Amino acid sequence: MRATLAATLAALFAAAAAAAPAGAEDEGPTFQIVFKGGAIEPKRLEVPARTRFRLEISNEDDTAAEFESVELHKEKVLAPRSKTVMVIRTLDPGEYDFFDDFHPGAAAAVLVAK
Amino acid sequence: MGMPEFNTAFVVWRESIEALLVIGILSAWIGHRPEAERKAGRAWLWAGVAVGIVGAVALAAALVTVGEELSDDAQVWFQTAIVLIAAALIVQMVFWMRRHGRTLKRELHARLDDAADRSNWIAVFTLAAIAVMREGSEAAVFLYGSMVSAGTSVVRGVVAAALGLALAIATYGLLQAGARIVSWRAFFRVTEIMLLLLAGSLLLTGVDNLVSLGLVPQLSGRMWDTSRILTDSGALGGLVSALTGYRAKPVLVQLLALGGYWLLMIWLLRRPTWRTA
Numbered sequence: 001m002r003a004t005l006a007a008t009l010a011a012l013f014a015a016a017a018a019a020a021p022a023g024a025e026d027e028g029p030t031f032q033i034v035f036k037g038g039a040i041e042p043k044r045l046e047v048p049a050r051t052r053f054r055l056e057i058s059n060e061d062d063t064a065a066e067f068e069s070v071e072l073h074k075e076k077v078l079a080p081r082s083k084t085v086m087v088i089r090t091l092d093p094g095e096y097d098f099f100d101d102f103h104p105g106a107a108a109a110v111l112v113a114k
Numbered sequence: 115m116g117m118p119e120f121n122t123a124f125v126v127w128r129e130s131i132e133a134l135l136v137i138g139i140l141s142a143w144i145g146h147r148p149e150a151e152r153k154a155g156r157a158w159l160w161a162g163v164a165v166g167i168v169g170a171v172a173l174a175a176a177l178v179t180v181g182e183e184l185s186d187d188a189q190v191w192f193q194t195a196i197v198l199i200a201a202a203l204i205v206q207m208v209f210w211m212r213r214h215g216r217t218l219k220r221e222l223h224a225r226l227d228d229a230a231d232r233s234n235w236i237a238v239f240t241l242a243a244i245a246v247m248r249e250g251s252e253a254a255v256f257l258y259g260s261m262v263s264a265g266t267s268v269v270r271g272v273v274a275a276a277l278g279l280a281l282a283i284a285t286y287g288l289l290q291a292g293a294r295i296v297s298w299r300a301f302f303r304v305t306e307i308m309l310l311l312l313a314g315s316l317l318l319t320g321v322d323n324l325v326s327l328g329l330v331p332q333l334s335g336r337m338w339d340t341s342r343i344l345t346d347s348g349a350l351g352g353l354v355s356a357l358t359g360y361r362a363k364p365v366l367v368q369l370l371a372l373g374g375y376w377l378l379m380i381w382l383l384r385r386p387t388w389r390t391a
Contacts, residue, residue, distance in 0.1 A: 064259030073326035
């Protein structure tokens with residue numbers, strides 16, 4: 001019985017993934033975040049609260065970076081000199097820390113939802 | 115900055131700790147099975163590791179080459195499926211181990227062809243493959259980055275990779291030694307809890323992904339904030355949260371998911387006659 005659990009789960013998710021909308025059109029305003037020299041720019045970024053928005057994240061270093069924020073429910077690896085786009089669906093007003101998890105010593109940056 | 119190489123090694127080790135835990139514990143456990151079963155078990159386990167490594171490198175290559183084209187949601191969906199399957203498999207493994215762990219070594223030579231056992235070997239294989247692939251792809255991108263930038267210092271990249279590997283082997287060795295030094299019963303108890311903690315953390319990662327996809331509501335704002343005591347990110351906090359599902363600023367849906375999970379686990383652990391399959 002339990003052996004089928006994983007299989008059921010996998011099928012469920014395959015079905016759900018297939019049913020998921022393929023990228024909505026209106027993704028709201030876009031904000032830039034840059035990983036450079038092992039640091040994050042800007043250190044403090046204001047974004048609208050309770051609105052869908054996009055984060056355009058670029059890694060300008062020759063090393064990999066990992067955007068990570070437990071509170072934003074996001075974790076994303078960036079290859080050297082690459083870019084990625086992340087969609088945040090909604091944020092309650094407040095401050096949300098995010099890190100470059102591949103540079104554990106570097107300072108965190110913060111997203112301020114207003 | 116002191117020791118950037120050590121920092122790099124730490125990242126590699128941390129990316130591989132989850133896989134090491136799973137593989138180390140499974141391997142120690144297989145080592146305690148009857149002789150006839152051991153060979154099959156090890157073959158399944160290491161085949162899973164091998165497939166996981168291939169998968170990790172392929173994923174990393176995809177991230178490096180077409181990373182920009184991959185849609186954010188598709189990646190999140192993929193990760194969500196992976197973590198939830200891994201969580202379910204770990205829970206299944208733990209209870210399989212409990213059931214079999216109770217029986218003594220001499221037993222079951224004839225049971226090898228048992229269909230339930232065979233499906234569990236497939237679970238061992240899948241679990242090892244997922245565990246390696248999941249964080250392994252990240253480690254691979256990371257190492258690729260260190261190698262690319264090694265133009266400035268070739269030694270740095272090599273030293274970092276070697277250190278990370280040494281740390282990983284030491285962790286694996288520690289688990290194997292633990293299985294020998296500590297009583298098997300105690301080792302079994304401790305690793306059982308470690309695996310259940312890890313599965314809970316994976317479940318929570320899955321829930322977080324579903325929240326990020328907008329499919330599951332948060333149900334509340336932050337319930338509390340313990341980040342002054344221990345953050346859930348950075349070097350130490352990140353490790354704790356990855357291995358246990360710790361959240362410094364939890365929302366209600368996370369509490370319900372992890373709370374419900376643990377209630378279920380405690381109930382299953384207490385049930386004296388756990389028999390299905």
